[in-house]
Amino acid sequence: MTSKLLKSLFVAAGAVAVIATGGAFAAGGSSDYKMEHKHWHFNGPFGTYDKAAAQRGYQVYREVCSSCHQLKFLSFRHLGDKGAPFHMEDYPNPNDNPYVKNFAADWTIQDIDSDTGDVIDRPGITADNFPPIYANDAAARASNGGALPPELSVIVKARTGGADYVYNLLTAYDAHKPDDVELTPGLYYNPVMEGGKIAMAAPLSEGIIEYAPTTDAEGNEIAAPEATVEQMAADVTEFLAWSADPKMEQRKGTGIMTMVYLFLLSILLWFSYKRVWRHVEH
Ligand code: HEC
Structure with a gap:
């Protein structure tokens, strides 16, 4: 009786261990690509977001990813909330934060003219949500060879492996393609994806953006590093980790x-x- 109980306890413990370690990173194509486990600033019980990295990550999102991917669950003012990348002590109300206001104004929002009822385009305000990129899913698929770019605000929570998964997805494109993976037009080799195929071309390449300097919560400028693929991937992942768990x-x-x-x-x-x-x- 007791040995039976012990045995089932062992089996349960084994299952937990597999899920917690290897199982979490079982995803991947047929290559021998090994997931890189990065040391993220936000891991651990005392971990916080690296605000400068997340600010650069927003720039990467805005200049590269936002042409295909929406941030459905975020509004602009969230960028200036406590704990957010652009939070500033002088602006406890994010609606007053000049960075947040500028970012919002940089987007075009479709609205209805309250006098005429016409659909109009206007610059964003801090209370707006990040707008959809495409009119609907069919239009999104039509522009992406039939594949749907997922919304990214919770992607770090939505994928097994979390931040490591997103980082590796963005940096693994150059890995050597095994011969048994056949690619049709519009598909690219990426060993992090199940089956090794993805309908997103490598979005990052050396120097695709030039980083603006970032600021700390007191408003002091911090110089930006060089925009290598690894740097941009790490920064956009830091930003997306924040957007998936802003509190x-x-x-x-x-x-x-x-x-x-x-x-x-x-x-x-x-x-x-x-x-x-x-x-x-x-
Ligand atoms: C030209 C359009 C385009 C751009 C730009 C783009 N993506 Fe994608 N992305 C896609 C498409 C299409 C898919 C769906 C791929 C599929 O289902 O095979 C996708 C899928 C993804 C996925 C999900 C992969 C999975 O596990 O299903 C992530 C994460 C992602 N993109 C992140 C990014 C990031 C971060 C950037 C910016 C650095 C970016 N993408 C830029 C089109 C794009």
């Missing part, structure tokens, strides 16, 4: 404060226990 920093902060509180409470309880029972033999 992470607040959540971790609350967790730490709860631990501190419980620690102090246990000390207090220990001393009150000692005091309450001090005259009792035990």
Whole structure:
């Protein structure tokens, strides 16, 4: 009876271990490509987003990815929220943040003229959501050889392997294609994809953008590194990790404060226990 129980416990533990380690990275084509595990700034219980990297990542998204991929669940003002890449201490209300206002104005939003009812184009404001790139899914497929570019704001949560998956997807294009993968026109070899095929041409190439300097929360400028493929892939992944979990920093902060509180409470309880029972033999 007990051995049976132990056995099933072992099996369960084994299954958990497989899911937690190898299983998570089982995706991949038929090549011997090995997923690169990066050390992300946001991993771990004290991890925070690297704001400068996420700011550059927004630039990569805007200048490269946004011609095909929407950020459906974000509005412009989210970029300036606490914990967000462009949060500035001088602008606790992101609607006043000059960066956020400029980014919003840089997009064209389709709206309805309230007087005439006509469809009009106007510059974005901070309260707007990131607009759709295509009129509908059929139009998106028509422009991409039949494939649908997924919306990216939650892609880091939506794919097994998370940030490592997205980073590797963007950097693995040059990996050697095995002979048994046949590509039809419009398909590209990428060992991170199931079957090794993807309908997205390598979006990043050396020097495709020139990084603008970034700023910290106090408004000081930080020089940008060179825009290599790895750098751009890491930066856009940092940005997409933030967009998939914008409240992470607040959540971790609350967790730490709860631990501190419980620690102090246990000390207090220990001393009150000692005091309450001090005259009792035990
Ligand atoms: C020219 C259009 C185009 C551009 C630009 C583009 N993509 Fe894509 N992307 C696609 C299409 C189409 C797909 C769907 C591919 C498929 O289903 O095979 C896709 C798929 C993806 C996927 C999902 C892969 C999966 O696991 O299903 C990710 C992640 C992604 N793109 C990220 C990016 C990032 C990040 C950028 C910018 C650096 C970018 N893309 C730029 C067209 C594009």
